[in-house]
Amino acid sequence: xxxxxxxRQQPGRSIEDVDTRPHVVVxxxxxxxxxxVRSLRxxxxxxxxxxxxxxxxxxxxxxxVATGALNPGDITYGARGFAAHTGASFRKGEVTTIDPETRxxxxxxxxDLRYDxxxxxxxxxxxxxxxxxAAEHAFPIYTRAEALAVRDRMTGxxxxxxxxxxxxxxxxxxxxxxxxxxxxxxTLAELRNTVLPDRYPELDPxxxxxxxxxxxxxxxxxxxPRLRDYAAEQLRRRGVELRxxxxxxxxxxxxxxxxDGTELDAHMTVWATGVAAHDRVKSWGLTQGRGGRIVVxxxxxxxxxxxxxxxxxxxxxDDDPLPQLAQPAxxxxxxxxxxxxxxxxxxxxxxxxxxDKGTMATIGRASAVAxxxxxxxxxxxxxxxxxxxxxxxxxxxxxxxxxxxxGLAFRYLAQRRGQIVVGDDPG
Amino acid sequence: xxxxxxxRQQPGRSIEDVDTRPHVVVxxxxxxxxxxVRSLRxxxxxxxxxxxxxxxxxxxxxxxVATGALNPGDITYGARGFAAHTGASFRKGEVTTIDPETRxxxxxxxxDLRYDxxxxxxxxxxxxxxxxxAAEHAFPIYTRAEALAVRDRMTGxxxxxxxxxxxxxxxxxxxxxxxxxxxxxxTLAELRNTVLPDRYPELDPxxxxxxxxxxxxxxxxxxxPRLRDYAAEQLRRRGVELRxxxxxxxxxxxxxxxxDGTELDAHMTVWATGVAAHDRVKSWGLTQGRGGRIVVxxxxxxxxxxxxxxxxxxxxxDDDPLPQLAQPAxxxxxxxxxxxxxxxxxxxxxxxxxxDKGTMATIGRASAVAxxxxxxxxxxxxxxxxxxxxxxxxxxxxxxxxxxxxGLAFRYLAQRRGQIVVGDDPG
Numbered sequence: 128x129x130x131x132x133x134x135r136q137q138p139g140r141s142i143e144d145v146d147t148r149p150h151v152v153v154x155x156x157x158x159x160x161x162x163x164v165r166s167l168r169x170x171x172x173x174x175x176x177x178x179x180x181x182x183x184x185x186x187x188x189x190x191x192v193a194t195g196a197l198n199p200g201d202i203t204y205g206a207r208g209f210a211a212h213t214g215a216s217f218r219k220g221e222v223t224t225i226d227p228e229t230r231x232x233x234x235x236x237x238x239d240l241r242y243d244x245x246x247x248x249x250x251x252x253x254x255x256x257x258x259x260x261a262a263e264h265a266f267p268i269y270t271r272a273e274a275l276a277v278r279d280r281m282t283g284x285x286x287x288x289x290x291x292x293x294x295x296x297x298x299x300x301x302x303x304x305x306x307x308x309x310x311x312x313x314t315l316a317e318l319r320n321t322v323l324p325d326r327y328p329e330l331d332p333x334x335x336x337x338x339x340x341x342x343x344x345x346x347x348x349x350x351x352p353r354l355r356d357y358a359a360e361q362l363r364r365r366g367v368e369l370r371x372x373x374x375x376x377x378x379x380x381x382x383x384x385x386x387d388g389t390e391l392d393a394h395m396t397v398w399a400t401g402v403a404a405h406d407r408v409k410s411w412g413l414t415q416g417r418g419g420r421i422v423v424x425x426x427x428x429x430x431x432x433x434x435x436x437x438x439x440x441x442x443x444x445d446d447d448p449l450p451q452l453a454q455p456a457x458x459x460x461x462x463x464x465x466x467x468x469x470x471x472x473x474x475x476x477x478x479x480x481x482x483d484k485g486t487m488a489t490i491g492r493a494s495a496v497a498x499x500x501x502x503x504x505x506x507x508x509x510x511x512x513x514x515x516x517x518x519x520x521x522x523x524x525x526x527x528x529x530x531x532x533x534g535l536a537f538r539y540l541a542q543r544r545g546q547i548v549v550g551d552d553p554g
Numbered sequence: 555x556x557x558x559x560x561x562r563q564q565p566g567r568s569i570e571d572v573d574t575r576p577h578v579v580v581x582x583x584x585x586x587x588x589x590x591v592r593s594l595r596x597x598x599x600x601x602x603x604x605x606x607x608x609x610x611x612x613x614x615x616x617x618x619v620a621t622g623a624l625n626p627g628d629i630t631y632g633a634r635g636f637a638a639h640t641g642a643s644f645r646k647g648e649v650t651t652i653d654p655e656t657r658x659x660x661x662x663x664x665x666d667l668r669y670d671x672x673x674x675x676x677x678x679x680x681x682x683x684x685x686x687x688a689a690e691h692a693f694p695i696y697t698r699a700e701a702l703a704v705r706d707r708m709t710g711x712x713x714x715x716x717x718x719x720x721x722x723x724x725x726x727x728x729x730x731x732x733x734x735x736x737x738x739x740x741t742l743a744e745l746r747n748t749v750l751p752d753r754y755p756e757l758d759p760x761x762x763x764x765x766x767x768x769x770x771x772x773x774x775x776x777x778x779p780r781l782r783d784y785a786a787e788q789l790r791r792r793g794v795e796l797r798x799x800x801x802x803x804x805x806x807x808x809x810x811x812x813x814d815g816t817e818l819d820a821h822m823t824v825w826a827t828g829v830a831a832h833d834r835v836k837s838w839g840l841t842q843g844r845g846g847r848i849v850v851x852x853x854x855x856x857x858x859x860x861x862x863x864x865x866x867x868x869x870x871x872d873d874d875p876l877p878q879l880a881q882p883a884x885x886x887x888x889x890x891x892x893x894x895x896x897x898x899x900x901x902x903x904x905x906x907x908x909x910d911k912g913t914m915a916t917i918g919r920a921s922a923v924a925x926x927x928x929x930x931x932x933x934x935x936x937x938x939x940x941x942x943x944x945x946x947x948x949x950x951x952x953x954x955x956x957x958x959x960x961g962l963a964f965r966y967l968a969q970r971r972g973q974i975v976v977g978d979d980p981g
Contacts, residue, residue: 181713182976198625200975207753208973216755219713237717272978286608286646290664326634328643526964526973530957537953546635546953548627549609551699 148173151467152232152242153215154222155249156183156206158453159439159460161523163246164215166464171471174215175240177232178249181206181219184271185522187453188531190311193268193277193397194318195547196538201530203271204523222249225411227432244434244470246463247421251440251451254401254418260378265398268307277397279550284394289329296334300383300393302375303400304341305348306488309358311399312339313490316365322547338368338391340375340383342400347496349450349486354496357506361490402451404441416443426476427463436463444479453521454484487514492539575600578894579659579669580642581649582676583610583633585880586866586887588950590673591642593891598898601642602667604659605676608633608646611698612949614880615958617734620695620704620824621741622974623965628957630698631950649676652838654859671861671897673890674848678867678878681830681845687805692825695734704824706977711821716756723761727810727820729802730827731768732775733915736785738826739766740917743792749974765795765818767802767810769827774923776877776913781923784933788917829878831868843870853903854890863890871906880948881911914941919966 149172153160156178167174182203191197210217220234225245232240253269255261266277281299288294301312316337324332339346339362346362346369347355362369374386383393404419413429414422420443421429427442429435438459440451449455462479469476485499489511497510505513515535522528537545576599580587583605594601609630618624637644647661652672659667680696682688693704708726715721728739743764751759766773766789773789773796774782789796801813810820831846840856841849847870848856854869856862863869865886867878876882889906896903912926916938924937932940942962949955964972 180976180978181709195627198627199978200622200625203976205753205974205976207976211752211755212971219717234717236714237719282608287663290646290661292664325638326632328638524973526960526968529960533953533956533960541953544639546951547632548625549607549630549632549634551607551626 146173149243149471150175150241151244151246152177152240153246153248154178154232155247155439155441156180156209157186157248157250157439158456159250160246160248161209162457162460163248163436163438163464164210164213166461167215167467168213170464170468172244172467174213175218176206176210176215177218177220177222177234177240178206179219179221180271181217182271183209183523185527186269187518187521189268189271189274190307190314191535191538192271192274193281193311194314195278195282195549197531197534198548199271199275201527201534202522204527209523223407225413227412227429227435230434242434244467245436246460246467247435247437247441248439248456248460249405249441251402251418251420252405253398254403255398256401258375258378260380261375261396261398264378264380265302265396267398268311269402275550277395278548280395282550285323285327285330289327292329294334295329295331296336297330297394298336298338298392299395299397300338300340300391301397301399302340302383303398304339304343304346304371305400306486308339308341308397308399309346309362309488309490311397312337312367313362313365313494316362316367317491318547320365322545325544336368336392337366338370338393340370340373340385340391342372342374344372346371347488350488350496350498351504354498354504354506358488358490358496361494365491402440408441413437416445417448418443425478426466427459427479428466428476436466438463447481449481450486452486455481458482487517489514573600576670576898577602577668578671578673579604579667580673580675581605581659582674582866582868583607583636584613584675584677584866585883586677587673587675588636589884589887590675590863590865590891591637591640593888594642594894595640597891597895599671599894601640602645603633603637603642604645604647604649604661604667605633606646606648607698608644609698610636610950612954613696614945614948616695616698616701617738617741618962618965619698619701619975620708620738621745622705622709622976624958624961625975626698626702628954628961629949631954636950650834652840654839654856654862657861669861671894672863673887673894674862674864674868675866675883675887675890676832676868678829678845678847679832680825681828682825683828685802685805688802688823688825691805691807692729692823694825695738696829702977704822705975707822709977712750712754712757716754719756721761722756722758723763724757724821725763725765725819726822726824727765727767727818728824728826729767729805729810730825731766731770731773731798732827733913735766735768735824735826736773736789736915736917738824739764739794740789740792740921743789743794744918745974747792749972752971763795763819764793765797765820767797767800767812767818769799769801771799773798774915777915777923777925778931781925781931781933785915785917785923788921792918829867835868840864843872844875845870852905853893854886854906855893855903863893865890876908877913879913882908885909914944916941 151172185202188202207217224233253267376386377384383391416422421437423437439456483500487497489495493508495511495514497505497513578599612629615629634644651660680694803813804811810818843849848864850864866883910927914924916922920935922938922941924932924940
């Protein structure tokens with residue numbers, strides 16, 4: 128091997144002997160973690176990115192994987208490629224314990240990591256709010272594997288009833304009227320209207336139902352009223368049955384029981400609501416707030432351990448909770464990276480200020496709502512084009528940008544004749 | 555619902571009451587089965603296509619899925635979409651029994667299928683030739699799920715040794731010097747040379763080995779000698795260790811034992827040789843020849859049951875065995891479809907004649923061999939372009955053509971910086 132001028136691990140020597148720069152460990156390769164790594168690119172530090180998967184998932188498009196427009200590889204990006212391009216190291220593993228006293232992170236595999244600064248960015252997980260049967264029978268769509276499970280279960284069930292003639296229809300209940308629930312219900316209804324009659328002539332599209340259940344009296348609560356009304360009307364026009372002010376009391380294998388006693392048929396229940404910190408966070412000994420999120424000061428540091436930053440969904444500024452979306456995650460990640468750079472230069476920390484850029488949701492072909500902060504409230508095809516543009520731009524890597532653009536183009540332009548990615552067959 | 559003029563299943567009535575055309579059942583949605591369905595498109599018959607998966611897999615590019623250039627959905631095509639476009643029905647299920655006396659096919663799910671003509675096209679499965687440990691420890695790449703398992707195992711192992719520091723290298727042994735083995739070994743070696751140093755700086759590329767084991771004294775036996783020599787030299791140039799005249803005696807969890815007593819390190823063994831009919835075929839009561847293939851006459855019909863055709867890999871004309879490749883499968887499938895049309899018109903059957911178009915294999919970027927029958931023997935970039943063109947043209951559906959073109963373009967043009975599809979993590 129040729130001589131390598133950059134610090135590099137050699138057999139028998141630990142990396143700390145070679146590279147004496149402060150070590151920043153970033154836990155989680157989501158929006159927040161990647162933003163932190165990227166903003167440390169030119170800082171005089173050594174960065175290790177840690178994730179339990181060897182890829183970063185672009186969560187806002189998971190419902191397109193669940194509904195067969197995109198392949199899982201189109202919305203995931205190799206964490207090692209990202210690390211290589213930003214001068215960081217990548218370590219695959221699940222965080223088991225964090226010891227702030229010795230500044231050590233333990234993973235389920237391999238040696239512990241010692242840090243000078245720690246950026247906790249490993250997000251949250253699905254919260255079933257203790258609803259009986261939800262964890263057992265409902266399908267979340269929060270990870271790549273979960274999106275594939277939704278797709279495979281859906282195809283598998285339709286294939287099953289088409290083969291056996293047991294039923295001529297099916298009902299999917301989507302729980303949660305936020306962006307994910309609206310996007311999932313709208314996409315499913317559109318597939319029912321366009322692709323299903325072509326692919327499943329054995330079934331009766333009139334007996335295939337999509338129900339969207341929302342606990343409050345409106346869908347897309349953070350959006351402007353005009354946008355909410357538009358979204359509701361677009362969902363209804365596609366045949367989605369909207370059930371507002373309907374709390375889920377229990378999820379059963381083939382139905383959903385509501386608080387008012389109604390039992391809805393549900394051959395599949397998609398859980399598109401609620402996130403909370405993973406149970407494991409409790410053992411880290413940090414103060415937790417609502418939903419188990421770790422409480423931080425205005426500069427995103429843990430008050431008792433100022434070398435620990437918490438960014439993205441897993442952190443909460445006590446007096447100023449941020450929405451659990453991509454933009455706050457990216458901005459808090461960037462702030463942590465910049466703050467570490469400031470601290471190393473002997474400067475003081477600054478308070479994080481969230482720049483709200485707005486929020487968006489797609490109902491279906493040429494139909495979306497875009498609530499642009501301090502800007503126009505868009506509906507219809509214009510909002511849909513903005514949504515496409517923003518999401519494709521936000522993806523990592525040109526390969527994914529090209530593939531997602533084309534995948535969505537095939538979905539929305541080809542429609543009835545369009546090819547969908549068919550699931551692998553559940554057992 | 556509006557009135558539908560075409561025969562269609564109604565509740566309470568069986569399809570046979572409505573559609574009295576002869577029923578052709580085609581088992582298997584591979585090259586042969588799809589060719590049969592397509593050539594029956596205008597015939598006065600009702601066609602039911604059966605497969606255990608709801609998609610058709612383009613097997614020649616599975617190694618590109620196994621090595622992360624393509625997503626599984628890019629080389630699979632929905633069987634229901636295909637059926638819809640060709641006027642056939644699709645039935646998902648695994649064939650359990652065939653009863654030629656009652657002309658009945660039973661599946662693992664749903665009612666039996668009665669046929670007037672049966673086209674058996676459900677291919678073959680991996681054959682381990684009774685080598686001890688092969689079925690347990692070697693990874694075949696014959697189905698979509700198997701290609702994903704190879705990819706995930708490979709990534710998972712490299713991530714594991716990178717995290718633990720247990721090893722600085724790894725060895726992959728590919729068994730079988732046919733086209734699949736050569737393509738797999740060449741691609742892996744190229745990835746080792748280009749992507750690995752960028753993504754796994756913890757590992758030493760010089761300690762990552764790719765070994766190709768072949769029982770006979772040459773790789774790519776059906777190719778012209780000049781092409782075989784070129785392929786061997788290209789593999790060696792990429793650092794593949796070629797082991798010819800090396801029979802595998804046993805596959806162990808971490809090694810491969812050869813007949814001469816040599817034990818090769820093998821952190822992963824890829825089984826790229828040998829196919830045979832599935833064991834289940836025995837119960838169908840049809841005469842089986844070499845590799846369990848069903849023996850047919852020159853017109854591809856089973857002599858004792860002239861309403862049964864056997865096409866593709868699973869059939870063998872006793873005195874004229876065809877190579878188990880895409881072209882013979884397509885051509886025999888077409889012949890069966892055309893013969894059924896002739897029989898229905900009161901004409902006689904004709905003997906099948908194979909039109910050999912040649913064969914191809916890719917070693918890596920801008921490197922392939924193309925042995926065009928009655929035409930030039932190409933090597934290098936020209937052969938590689940022919941290979942790209944032929945494979946992309948042969949794919950089903952424009953979506954897959956576009957996605958595979960781009961996926962391969964990203965692989966071969968971006969190389970070192972290129973993004974690869976990262977596997978889901980094996981447990």
